[in-house]
């Protein structure tokens with residue numbers, strides 16, 4: 001078992017380049033199914049979620065040539081299966097992103113039901129309702145969802161009950177091959193959706209309005225392979241902004257490889273909290289915050305404050321000069337991180353989907369466990385400023401979405417290492 005060990009108190013200097021966005025790369029990989037032939041994706045992050053999506057595509061018959069660490073040539077011409085098997089969907093729920101492309105290309109898909117979810121209840125009900133409106137019929141059997149587009153999908157207007165990222169993406173990827181016009185109303189507006197639409201349009205799709213609440217898709221007969229560069233990871237950038245705000249040396253820390261427009265609300269809130277963030281070409285330079293002001297934050301779909309930055313923001317709030325409330329509106333159960341931060345000395349109370357945070361003067365290093373991807377990264381960041389040693393376990397969560405996280409922090413001067421420790425022994 002690997003853990004990340006952090007010795008707190010060392011200042012950060014220099015620059016770090018963020019990788020391509022996980023949430024974009026995964027959907028772009030799925031979308032290659034729509035264009036038989038070899039699509040080349042550049043700036044792909046080398047993270048475990050990307051490896052899982054690679055396995056999903058390979059099981060269907062795709063071949064993937066790793067051109068270099070960040071470029072994948074994905075040949076989907078020989079794909080002859082439309083199944084996303086349970087062992088892979090169970091590892092990564094985003095595997096369900098292949099449903100739309102498979103329906104678009106083959107008119108059918110067999111997808112393992114993501115764990116803890118069932119048809120008609122929550123989680124992918126909006127994907128299904130939307131696809132049903134396009135004429136897809138669904139059946140479930142032995143833990144699998146069978147989707148069948150029969151004679152073909154026909155465009156229509158789909159109003160999403162909530163601006164779901166995954167549902168918007170699956171619908172776009174199906175509708176590009178539907179007959180006629182599909183309008184997605186109350187579509188999610190995340191930058192990763194714009195990235196997906198840009199690549200699909202290069203492939204020959206006709207999508208307009210991506211990045212707005214109304215996306216219009218004119219179906220086309222075929223799509224062709226392209227070369228596409230994955231957009232920079234705004235959440236990785238945000239994570240490094242928090243690290244720099246806590247520990248930057250006099251020169252500040254430069255964070256590049258992303259668009260500040262994609263992090264607008266985060267930067268605005270952080271500036272209101274007293275962070276010193278200077279916009280530079282390709283990113284930001286962040287100076288150490290002299291003191292952090294408390295701030296109420298609520299997570300919302302883009303362009304609101306992202307739920308994927310909630311844990312990192314909580315690290316800042318926990319050190320603020322007063323009390324803050326963070327409200328989580330997107331996911332239930334996303335406060336598991338708080339109890340780990342409390343082990344490091346934070347003063348946080350959870351009331352439903354609100355976290356009430358009273359600032360403390362500092363953290364003390366402790367053994368903590370990553371509750372999830374973003375929470376895990378936030379614990380490492382908290383360790384940078386903590387007194388003494390912090391050991392973060394369950395770091396497979398961090399590996400899902402942060403490329404070379406330890407190496408990047410070490411490159412900035414942090415004292416962080418990945419250590420193998422024996423698995424705990426059962427009595």
Ligand code: UD1
Pocket residue numbers: 022023024026094122123124125126127128162163164165166167188301306307308330331332
């Ligand atoms: C994506 C991102 C994730 C991010 C989230 C919100 C990927 C791989 N993951 O997840 O990092 O935190 O957007 O920005 O891109 N819901 C339903 N029914 C549905 C679909 C969603 O009830 O059919 C609910 C979910 O349970 C959740 C909320 O809607 O509570 C948001 O989900 P959604 O926007 O779809 O997020 P994901 O696409 O799963």
